[in-house]
Amino acid sequence: MKTRLFMMLAAVLLSIGAMAQSENNYALGNFDHVVTQPAPGGNTADGGPQAVSNIRSVAGVPLVRLNNGVMMPRFGLGTQVQSMENASMRQQLNETVRGMVIAALQSGYRHLDDAMFYYNERGTGWGIKESGIPREQIWVTSKISGNLADAQNAFNGMLQRLQVDYIDLVYIHHPAGTLQDILACWRVMEAEYKAGRIRALGISNFDNRMEAFNYIMDNAEIKPQMAQIECHPLAQRTDARELYANNYDIQVECWYPLNHNRTDPNNTTIQQIAQAHGRTVYQIILRWHMQEGLCPVPGSTNAAHIAENINIFDFELTDEEMAAIRAIDRGDAGRSFNLQYGNWGFGNFQDYNYNHTFTPAYLTGDVNFDGEINIGDVTGLIDFLLSDVRMAPVPADVNEDGETNIGDVTALIDILLRS
Numbered sequence: 001m002k003t004r005l006f007m008m009l010a011a012v013l014l015s016i017g018a019m020a021q022s023e024n025n026y027a028l029g030n031f032d033h034v035v036t037q038p039a040p041g042g043n044t045a046d047g048g049p050q051a052v053s054n055i056r057s058v059a060g061v062p063l064v065r066l067n068n069g070v071m072m073p074r075f076g077l078g079t080q081v082q083s084m085e086n087a088s089m090r091q092q093l094n095e096t097v098r099g100m101v102i103a104a105l106q107s108g109y110r111h112l113d114d115a116m117f118y119y120n121e122r123g124t125g126w127g128i129k130e131s132g133i134p135r136e137q138i139w140v141t142s143k144i145s146g147n148l149a150d151a152q153n154a155f156n157g158m159l160q161r162l163q164v165d166y167i168d169l170v171y172i173h174h175p176a177g178t179l180q181d182i183l184a185c186w187r188v189m190e191a192e193y194k195a196g197r198i199r200a201l202g203i204s205n206f207d208n209r210m211e212a213f214n215y216i217m218d219n220a221e222i223k224p225q226m227a228q229i230e231c232h233p234l235a236q237r238t239d240a241r242e243l244y245a246n247n248y249d250i251q252v253e254c255w256y257p258l259n260h261n262r263t264d265p266n267n268t269t270i271q272q273i274a275q276a277h278g279r280t281v282y283q284i285i286l287r288w289h290m291q292e293g294l295c296p297v298p299g300s301t302n303a304a305h306i307a308e309n310i311n312i313f314d315f316e317l318t319d320e321e322m323a324a325i326r327a328i329d330r331g332d333a334g335r336s337f338n339l340q341y342g343n344w345g346f347g348n349f350q351d352y353n354y355n356h357t358f359t360p361a362y363l364t365g366d367v368n369f370d371g372e373i374n375i376g377d378v379t380g381l382i383d384f385l386l387s388d389v390r391m392a393p394v395p396a397d398v399n400e401d402g403e404t405n406i407g408d409v410t411a412l413i414d415i416l417l418r419s
């Protein structure tokens with residue numbers, strides 16, 4: 001049986017190899033950046049301990065080389081769940097985010113976008129631990145907010161809540177507060193970068209306060225690798241993208257890549273393109289981001305949506321389709337938030353508890369975290385068992401009859417018995 005299992009796994013690996021090759025046929029452009037910034041961990045010959053990358057392309061997600069030479073997966077999971085941010089819901093929020101993170105990592109995501117003010121870093125940390133994926137293979141982002149003058153404490157708290165000893169990308173979440181406090185926060189980030197506890201530095205929402213952006217660019221010893229902005233087909237942010245990408249070689253990452261689910265799903269342009277490719281509007285929007293050279297971090301609390309959103313690396317939008325989506329841009333009118341930042345703060349961070357009681361998913365039965373026990377849990381379990389060797393999720397439709405049903409379980413057992 002062992003030999004059979006080995007052969008089966010070898011076959012899975014071979015098919016994965018073939019898949020990875022065919023994925024290269026779908027153009028995502030060459031969005032590598034010019035390396036101008038010192039590597040994290042100091043300017044030593046090998047760039048210091050954290051400059052060594054264990055990040056690999058999984059599930060077809062391309063890597064991008066940032067302006068400090070560090071490689072980052074250019075697609076990730078957004079972990080913010082705004083509907084649960086009320087202080088009384090910390091436990092439920094962190095439990096939910098733990099499930100989202102596990103589902104995402106099992107689906108091939110290797111990039112997680114978090115922030116201290118999402119109040120869910122503890123859930124993310126446990127999700128990473130329980131996913132079975134080594135921490136070094138995951139790109140972990142968090143953001144400092146609140147009292148920027150106290151950034152060192154904020155950063156130490158992030159490490160502790162996430163249960164990690166370095167963070168791949170740290171942003172200043174908002175350019176709120178005095179310019180001096182913003183720069184003081186940046187200095188802490190630079191020191192941690194030099195010490196190898198941060199691998200890339202970022203500015204988030206600085207497109208809404210140019211004086212803060214200019215102040216950082218004028219005074220930073222290590223210039224930003226990343227800029228996070230609101231960006232989606234209804235607010236394509238061409239000015240901000242040009243400023244960052246063309247003038248400063250900074251990689252743009254998009255928050256609300258799906259417009260927080262506010263884009264009309266019946267939008268004729270996107271709907272028609274979705275029909276032409278046999279995909280959902282969500283997949284079309286995310287594929288558009290990828291072909292634009294952007295880094296989207298879609299959020300979802302639904303395991304099926306999480307898997308659907310990353311399943312966009314086996315087709316390509318034509319030039320005409322890309323142009324059609326570009327034409328639905330509404331400029332600033334399409335934005336959800338357009339806050340003007342200034343010398344005001346976001347208040348102080350309130351630490352919280354998360355009473356984590358780990359029950360392995362296979363004991364609860366809800367393996368795929370979709371809130372119910374169904375056939376997807378069986379394929380989810382097989383997916384989980386194969387997670388060490390596979391690079392993409394096992395398809396739920398094992399017998400390829402167009403739907404997920406009990407026939408998939410018997411088909412799978414049949415395959416196992418015959419191997």
Ligand SMILES: NC(=O)c1ccc[n+]([C@@H]2O[C@H](COP(=O)([O-])OP(=O)(O)OC[C@H]3O[C@@H](n4cnc5c(N)ncnc54)[C@H](OP(=O)(O)O)[C@@H]3O)[C@@H](O)[C@H]2O)c1
Nearest residue numbers: 078079080255256257258259260261282298299300301305
């Ligand atoms: N830097 C900043 O200031 C900032 C600000 C906002 C957000 N962010 C980041 O951006 C991330 C993404 O933002 P977001 O999650 O609010 O908005 P989003 O990714 O644009 O959209 C998420 C919404 O779309 C739905 N959705 C996702 N995939 C779907 C699918 N395949 N089918 C149907 N519905 C789908 C989700 O519902 P379900 O849960 O039902 O799937 C959810 O309601 C955040 O998590 C955070 O990391 C950063």
